[in-house]
Amino acid sequence: MTEPRPGGAEGVDGVLAALADPTRRLLLDLLAARGEASATTLAEGVPVSRQAVVKHLAVLEAAGLVRGGRVGREVRYAVRPAALDATARWMAALAADWDRRLARIKLLAETAEAAERDAL
Numbered sequence: 001m002t003e004p005r006p007g008g009a010e011g012v013d014g015v016l017a018a019l020a021d022p023t024r025r026l027l028l029d030l031l032a033a034r035g036e037a038s039a040t041t042l043a044e045g046v047p048v049s050r051q052a053v054v055k056h057l058a059v060l061e062a063a064g065l066v067r068g069g070r071v072g073r074e075v076r077y078a079v080r081p082a083a084l085d086a087t088a089r090w091m092a093a094l095a096a097d098w099d100r101r102l103a104r105i106k107l108l109a110e111t112a113e114a115a116e117r118d119a120l
Contacts, residue, residue: 018063
């Protein structure tokens with residue numbers, strides 16, 4: 001069993017997996033530009049079939065990146081920014097942690113270098 005990531009980032013894996021596919025990233029871009037759209041409308045802007053778009057949207061929806069809602073006979077999709085925000089916060093925390101680690105390594109190296117110089 002995998003331990004949850006620190007900082008409440010349990011959903012990060014699903015978001016990163018969903019964003020790994022360039023078609024899904026393109027669909028998110030299209031939805032962000034349009035606000036909301038059906039799978040049929042989105043299929044006009046991507047190099048895959050409508051059926052493939054529906055499958056990609058299902059992955060995005062499972063990751064919490066989009067939501068679909070019925071409007072008459074069609075399902076319209078829109079971006080849900082909360083999952084992206086949580087992933088961005090996790091990435092920022094990870095970057096800050098690495099910055100602290102690298103600063104500590106730099107300090108240790110500089111201290112060792114100064115001690116070596118003083119010993120000569």
